[in-house]
Amino acid sequence: MTSANIHKIRNIINRNKRAEFIFSIIGLLAMLTGIIALMVLVIDLISDGFPRLDWQFFTSFPSRKPEQAGIFSAWVGSILVMLVTASVAIPVGIASGIYLEEYAKKNWLSDLIEINVTNLAGVPSIIYGLLALGLFVYGLNLGQSILTAGLTLALLVLPVVIVTTREALRAVPGSIREAAYACGASKWQMIWDHVLRYSTGTILTGIIVALARAIGETAPLVTIGALTFIAFLPDPPIQGQFPYISFAWLLAPFTVLPIQMFDWVSRPQEEFQVNAAAAGVVLIALTLVMNAVAIYFRYRLRKNIKW
Amino acid sequence: MTVAKKTLLFSKPSAKVRRDLRERAVEIVLFLAALTSVATTIAILAILLYESILFFQKVPLWKFITDTQWTPLFDDKHYGILPLISGTLVTTVVALLVAVPIGTIAAIYLSEFAPVVVREVVKPALELLAGIPTVVYGYFALLFVTPLLQVFLPDLPGFNMLSAGIIIGIMIIPYVSSLSEDAMRAVPSYLREGSYATGATRLQTALRVVLPASISGISAAYILAISRAVGETMVVAIAAGGQPNLTWNPMEPAQTMTAYIVSVSLGDLPHGSLEYETIFAVGLTLLLITLSFNIIGHFLTKRYREIY
Numbered sequence: 001m002t003s004a005n006i007h008k009i010r011n012i013i014n015r016n017k018r019a020e021f022i023f024s025i026i027g028l029l030a031m032l033t034g035i036i037a038l039m040v041l042v043i044d045l046i047s048d049g050f051p052r053l054d055w056q057f058f059t060s061f062p063s064r065k066p067e068q069a070g071i072f073s074a075w076v077g078s079i080l081v082m083l084v085t086a087s088v089a090i091p092v093g094i095a096s097g098i099y100l101e102e103y104a105k106k107n108w109l110s111d112l113i114e115i116n117v118t119n120l121a122g123v124p125s126i127i128y129g130l131l132a133l134g135l136f137v138y139g140l141n142l143g144q145s146i147l148t149a150g151l152t153l154a155l156l157v158l159p160v161v162i163v164t165t166r167e168a169l170r171a172v173p174g175s176i177r178e179a180a181y182a183c184g185a186s187k188w189q190m191i192w193d194h195v196l197r198y199s200t201g202t203i204l205t206g207i208i209v210a211l212a213r214a215i216g217e218t219a220p221l222v223t224i225g226a227l228t229f230i231a232f233l234p235d236p237p238i239q240g241q242f243p244y245i246s247f248a249w250l251l252a253p254f255t256v257l258p259i260q261m262f263d264w265v266s267r268p269q270e271e272f273q274v275n276a277a278a279a280g281v282v283l284i285a286l287t288l289v290m291n292a293v294a295i296y297f298r299y300r301l302r303k304n305i306k307w
Numbered sequence: 308m309t310v311a312k313k314t315l316l317f318s319k320p321s322a323k324v325r326r327d328l329r330e331r332a333v334e335i336v337l338f339l340a341a342l343t344s345v346a347t348t349i350a351i352l353a354i355l356l357y358e359s360i361l362f363f364q365k366v367p368l369w370k371f372i373t374d375t376q377w378t379p380l381f382d383d384k385h386y387g388i389l390p391l392i393s394g395t396l397v398t399t400v401v402a403l404l405v406a407v408p409i410g411t412i413a414a415i416y417l418s419e420f421a422p423v424v425v426r427e428v429v430k431p432a433l434e435l436l437a438g439i440p441t442v443v444y445g446y447f448a449l450l451f452v453t454p455l456l457q458v459f460l461p462d463l464p465g466f467n468m469l470s471a472g473i474i475i476g477i478m479i480i481p482y483v484s485s486l487s488e489d490a491m492r493a494v495p496s497y498l499r500e501g502s503y504a505t506g507a508t509r510l511q512t513a514l515r516v517v518l519p520a521s522i523s524g525i526s527a528a529y530i531l532a533i534s535r536a537v538g539e540t541m542v543v544a545i546a547a548g549g550q551p552n553l554t555w556n557p558m559e560p561a562q563t564m565t566a567y568i569v570s571v572s573l574g575d576l577p578h579g580s581l582e583y584e585t586i587f588a589v590g591l592t593l594l595l596i597t598l599s600f601n602i603i604g605h606f607l608t609k610r611y612r613e614i615y
Contacts, residue, residue: 020510027416030409034433034480041439041447048450095340103334104341115605116344122531122601123594124538126565127351129572130590134354138578155347162344186326188333209438216440219540219565223572223586258442258541265446265545273450280443291438295431 045284049277057278062260066271071279074260077146078215080234081256084150085157085214090207093158097165097203102191121159128156129223137224144225146234147250152220157210164206168199205297212290216283218258257283355594358587365581371588377551377562379585380571386585388592390551394468394561395593398543401472401557402479402536407529409476410483414525417484418491419513430485437481445545448474453546466548466560474546475539479532486531490524491517527607534600538593540565564593 060070100117104110132152136142142151172195180190196203234252257279264276363371366386374387413433417426452470457463494517502512518525548560549570562570568586576583 016508016511020508023510024416024420027412027420030412031416031421031429031433031484033409034413034436034477034484035429037477038432038436038439041443041451044447044451045443092340092343095337096343099334099337099341103337113341113345116348118605119598119601120344120347122534122597122604123351124534124540124565124597126538126540126568127355127590127594130568130587131347131351131354133572134358134587135350139354155343158344158347186330188330212438216438216442218440218442219544219569222569225572225575258440261446262442262541262545265442265449273446276446277450280446283440284443287438287440288435291435295434299431 042284042288045277045280048274049279049281052274052278053281057275062255062263066269066275069264069272069275071257071260071282074255074257074279075282076234077254078256080146081149081153081254082211082215084147084250085153086207086211088151088154089157089161089210089214092154093161093207093210094165094203096158097162097169098191098196100162101166101169102187102195117159117162121163124219125156125217126219126223128152129220131155132220132224143251144253145251146254148224149221149254149256152224153214153217156217156220157214160210160213161203161206164209165199165203168202168206169195171202172198201297201301205294205301208290208294208297212287212294215290216258216287218262221256221259222262257286351594355587355591358584359591362581362584362588365584366588375553377567379582388564388589390553391562391564391567391589392592393553393555394543394547394551394566395537395563397555397557397561398468398472398475398539398547398563399533399536401469402475402539403529403533405473405476406479406483406532406536410480410528410532411487411525413480414484414487414491415513415518418488419509419517430488433481433484436478439478441478441539441541442545444474444478445542448542448546460558463558464548464560466546467558468543468547468561469557471543471545471547472557474542475536478539478542479535482532482535483528486528487521487525490521490528493524494520523607527604530600530604530607534597534604537600538565538597540569544569564589 056068057070058075059072060068061072062074063069096113096117100110100113104113129152132148132155136148136151137144142148176194176198177190180194185193234254261276261279261283264272264279267273371386371388373389374385375389376385376387377390378385417429421429448470449466452473453463453465453467456467456470463469498516498520499512502516507515543563544566547563547566549562549566550560551567552559552561554561567589571582571586576586
């Protein structure tokens with residue numbers, strides 16, 4: 001090999017090394033763009049809204065005067081709607097996950113259900129709002145109520161619960177099932193006493209992710225006609241007199257945190273936008289904490305379980 | 308089986324019979340739960356179709372597709388979907404111009420260059436982006452990005468599709484990067500090793516071997532991102548303005564299909580009016596668009612899974 005050739009090859013190698021170095025810088029920047037955007041967003045929101053977060057803000061109803069307005073009806077509404085969503089989405093989601101993973105025979109019906117779940121996960125959330133408007137509000141006459149909102153969000157997050165349940169069940173090795181059968185357990189005993197116990201952690205992760213999504217969801221609730229100005233609370237579910245438990249709150253009109261924030265951000269006055277930022281801080285804290293807990297859970301579970 | 312044994316079986320249900328019955332009941336309950344998803348789909352289609360048919364009985368389909376004005380709430384009523392489509396398309400394109408390059412490069416970096424520790428930390432952090440409520444993104448687009456852009460573009464109006472599109476783009480980065488990375492990691496390592504053995508660098512391997520090998524998975528990620536951007540609602544409802552505007556210029560305000568549905572829902576529309584039916588017709592159009600993207604994406608994902 002002549003020295004001119006070696007020189008040429010060295011040049012090529014150097015050029016390639018340079019290209020690789022430049023790309024890794026670009027890659028690092030691209031990767032960080034999202035994270036920096038996230039940080040800027042959170043910092044901007046906190047710097048706008050944090051001063052507004054005081055006791056009065058949490059315990060006041062919305063008002064025409066921005067400095068007196070608060071998120072009392074919004075966070076109470078969010079909790080009640082989440083209660084309905086969770087009590088529908090969790091049992092139905094886990095049950096359909098179990099059916100699809102453990103029972104479904106490979107036929108056209110189970111294929112259909114499976115394709116359905118995949119497709120539903122890709123349907124824009126506002127379409128669920130239209131469904132709720134046609135079905136729950138006018139079809140079943142449930143009105144623009146907490147019940148309607150909770151059911152809508154439950155349908156919306158159902159695919160998330162189903163998919164994570166299936167993944168959790170699939171991760172349980174066959175030897176556990178066989179051991180249960182060998183001891184004389186029936187299929188349901190095997191699932192309920194063994195497989196479900198081992199997959200609880202992962203299913204819980206999915207439920208947290210689903211509820212975190214539901215709590216921040218705005219569009220479908222705007223569509224069913226959630227009110228933006230609610231200056232009262234629904235009937236408390238636990239009453240002083242007999243029969244002590246009341247379900248009147250289910251049919252009460254409501255507002256939730258994202259709707260309250262949307263209302264404030266759409267107003268031209270700057271003072272209301274400070275309120276919007278403050279509501280946003282509460283909302284983002286809720287969803288980020290929930291997502292972070294879910295991610296931590298997933299990380300811990302993956303580390304601990306070795307079949 | 309003798310007669311005596313048979314009567315014993317029927318007179319007193321044995322533990323086995325009771326157990327079989329319970330098993331059967333459990334299976335039926337689980338099956339009914341699984342049917343909920345099918346029922347949801349049927350209900351969505353039925354309601355959108357029913358209200359849309361009522362709409363198209365009054366407004367001819369041809370007018371809906373070709374009219375260049377969308378003014379159902381004005382005195383001079385026009386029902387042309389084109390301005391809403393143009394608004395949706397422009398914001399989606401802006402979003403993709405942000406999300407596709409950033410997401411793809413981040414995915415290549417995460418899959419081929421980044422140390423394991425970085426990947427373990429950054430991937431979940433990126434996923435947090437997808438968990439932020441969209442109404443917060445809307446606030447951010449209107450009150451942070453637009454003022455920032457106005458420093459460089461003084462003529463930019465307060466409501467515009469550019470900042471809405473940029474924010475949607477940031478929002479869908481995790482969809483692009485996460486799925487693309489999964490697709491690239493599914494490429495078997497012997498392909499990489501073969502490439503290294505011929506003297507290729509890491510970058511050459513990434514761009515000329517791994518990327519082409521995972522192309523169908525990556526395009527599935529893009530298509531999912533398109534579908535998300537088309538269906539995104541709150542960012543455009545807050546930051547893009549409320550006027551349907553047939554324009555292809557992202558610096559102008561406009562209304563998307565989703566934003567129209569929101570703006571109409573905010574007013575109290577009488578049930579059964581033509582205005583009420585418009586949101587279902589728009590919703591059906593939106594569903595058909597996102598559904599076709601989802602189906603294409605589904606097939607692409609299936610293809611890349613089958614190869615290896």
